Amino acid sequence: MARNAYCNTSRLSAREAxxxxxVCMGNVLFDASVSNGACTIQDLLNAGFTCAEIIEHIEDAREYAARRLALQDA
Incomplete structure (x- = not known):
């Protein structure tokens, strides 16, 4: 799934972006995990995230995805 399917940050402030x-990365992680059992770095790159974005935001995105998974399982 391409990143643009999840978000458009062009009109947001820096913090909002x-x-x-x-959130977008977390959604990619969630969707790939649900459909494939895991999400790889290549999945994130294919979704349009840069290496720098992945390095910077992966931990927060994982936490977001984990919260979504927990809500789904509740």
């Missing part, structure tokens, strides 16, 4: 990137 970071938050949106984390």
């Amino acid at each position: 970071v938050d949106a990137t984390i």
Whole structure:
């Protein structure tokens, strides 16, 4: 799934864009995990995230995805 399917950060402030990137990346992680059992770095690159974005935001995105998974399982 391409990143643009999840978010468009072009009209957001810097802080909002970071938050949106984390949510978008988290959604990619969640969707790939649900459908494939895991999400790889290549999945994130294919979704349009840069290496720098992945390095910077992966931990927060993982936490977001984990919260979504926990809500789904509740």
